[in-house]
Amino acid sequence: MSEVIKHKRVEFTELFYDLVLVYAIAKSTGMIYQTSHGIVAPIAYLTFLTCLLVLVNTWMIQTVFTNRYGKNSLFNMVIMFLNMAILLLAANMFTTHWQDHFHLFSWMICLQSLSLFLQYLVQYYHEDSDNNDRYLISGFFYILGSRTLFVGIGALLPYHIGIWVYFFGIVFSYFLPIIFGHKMRQVPINFPHLVERISLLVIITFGEMIMKVGEKFSLSHFSAQSLLYFAIVVLLFLYYFCEFDHSIDQTLNTLGLTMIYSHYFIFIGILMLTSALTLAESVNINHNFWICYLYTATVSYFFGIALNNGYNQKQYQWPKTYLIFQASAIIIAFIMSLFLAKELGLVIAIYALLLLIIEVQFLRFYLRKHKDSGDDHPIFLI
Secondary structure, eight states: OOOOOOOOOOOHHHHHHHHHHHHHHHHHHGGGSOOBTTBOOHHHHHHHHHHHHHHHHHHHHHHHHHHHHOOOOHHHHHHHHHHHHHHHHHHTTOOSOHHHHHHHHHHHHHHHHHHHHHHHHHHHTSTTOOHHHHHHHHHHHHHHHHHHHHHHHHHHSOHHHHHHHHHHHHHHHHHHHHHTHHHHTTSOOOHHHHHHHHHHHHHHHHHHHHHHHHGGGSTTTOSHHHHHHHHHHHHHHHHHHHIIIIIBOTTOOOOOHHHHHHHHHHHHHHHHHHHHHHHTTOTTOOHHHHHHHHHHHHHHHHHHHHGGGGGBOGGGOOOHHHHHHHHHHHHHHHHHHHHTTTOHHHHHHHHHHHHHHHHHHHHHHHHHHHHHHTOOOOOOOO
């Protein structure tokens, strides 16, 4: 019989750290709220992706450390607060003109990586760490050491060379956890804590979408279309909530790597959707581009969630027919929207209807399986 995993409490300091991360994410997303010649400029989008990758990857490494070893010790809090200060400074250097702040920005990321390395180094020699802990931590030495090294070297080189060394270091360290998965299996992750931490960050990220949609509820802009925008946000949130609060099996003994990497797609999807809803009524936007952009974000969001199907309780794992229906609905709505590209109201209505269909599909599947399996998870209608 597998050991029951005790739910690790989410600390106030972790939530405090999230606030700074969301501020930094909002600064990076600002680059895709502007258009150039009717589209989001490719350099702006690539810069957004790069900044988001660094931010979420850093958050994930800090979260995984806290998940396994975090005790709210003075040392760990000092490291966390230091990283928060670095994030605040780095976030205000996000720009498509990388050459202006590249070297200082690289030093900030280098210092942040070094502080995380130090955190693992102290834990390595801690009296509570056994051989399994040290074996696992040695993998993070490679991950954080390589990131610190390549980013630091990039900061020392001229911009036209250093930028490529910097990117290599970021991407290389991003994939290293997959390579060192065998080391990480020595010390299981606290899966309920991981699910809760990631879910809370997703909910906070939805806050950015709420803020942008809230602008459409001003007295000068409010209309029936405003309600459709709000319905879109609600339906996107409900799908995520139903999946991660009701379907996920939190008793699993797993590394959670798929959940971690899948959420990059989810975060990209949410932030792109926020950008798309903001740009919807822009007079400068190319309508065909906007529809492609909206549905690319949609695919990223639902693809990221679908990757977690393997973590679902057995009775709630989606069959291929479920996923085929969902993909077909998205494709049909996309084609219909392209034909009606200049009719914004109809395109928004089609998109809201698509999300409603996807949510109803989920609820029908879940309620049927809930009844058939005798699941004791309560469902309250009132």
